[in-house]
Amino acid sequence: MALDRTKDSGNNSSQATGNWKPIGCEEKRAAVHVEMERVNKLPANSSYATHRLRVLNKVLHLISIQRTASQNEELELLFAGISL
Known part of the structure; x- marks a missing residue:
């Protein structure tokens, strides 16, 4: 059974067609700054937060x-x- 992508509705329609606007x-x-604020709220000794x-920071540098x-x-x- 084939999926008819023309019937997609809502916010997923642009994803289904592959028409996304690069930011x-x-x-x-x-x-990145918003994500850094979120990560800074995590425990300081968290290896996840450190990584x-x-x-x-590497992304900001690049x-x-x-x-x-x-x-x-x-x-x-x-x-x-990093899935922001």
């Missing part, structure tokens, strides 16, 4: 510099992996 650097930076902050193609790929992979 810009400022939106990414804002999302997450390290990854978020956003702020002029990047090579491989750094652009790394940034996109990191950003996709």
